[in-house]
Amino acid sequence: MGLVDESRSRENEVQINPGERSGGRGVRRRQQAKKRKQMRKLLTVAAIGLIALWLLTGYVSGIVDVIRLKANIARIEREIDEVNAEIVQLQEEKALVETLEYVEQMARKKLGLVMPGEVKYIVTEVAADETMEKDVEKRPQKYLEPLY
Numbered sequence: 001m002g003l004v005d006e007s008r009s010r011e012n013e014v015q016i017n018p019g020e021r022s023g024g025r026g027v028r029r030r031q032q033a034k035k036r037k038q039m040r041k042l043l044t045v046a047a048i049g050l051i052a053l054w055l056l057t058g059y060v061s062g063i064v065d066v067i068r069l070k071a072n073i074a075r076i077e078r079e080i081d082e083v084n085a086e087i088v089q090l091q092e093e094k095a096l097v098e099t100l101e102y103v104e105q106m107a108r109k110k111l112g113l114v115m116p117g118e119v120k121y122i123v124t125e126v127a128a129d130e131t132m133e134k135d136v137e138k139r140p141q142k143y144l145e146p147l148y
């Protein structure tokens with residue numbers, strides 16, 4: 001009977017996995033491990049996404065900086081061209097100012113100087129009405145004889 005009883009008792013026994021012996025903890029552990037693995041994957045994907053976004057932002061801001069610098073370079077080159085044109089104009093004006101004719105002309109015009117042997121006449125303007133009135137008073141009659 002001992003042999004038969006043992007086989008019957010073995011048939012009645014349910015095979016229990018080592019993790020299930022403690023009332024279903026093994027199943028929960030596997031589910032928790034699976035959730036942790038999924039969470040790790042999600043966090044890894046999120047971290048990679050954030051790094052890619054950070055790199056993309058740095059790349060775009062670099063491109064924006066390059067465009068801004070090129071615009072500044074173009075603006076400064078235009079200013080340089082304008083200044084160079086002004087320099088050329090000023091050099092031409094300087095060459096003109098340094099000529100003897102210009103110096104003489106400015107001395108006559110601004111300083112009122114004359115060359116030796118010249119006489120300077122200063123003409124003052126009298127109001128046209130006063131001269132006409134005096135002229136009319138002196139000549140009571142009209143000119144009748146031709147002036148030519």
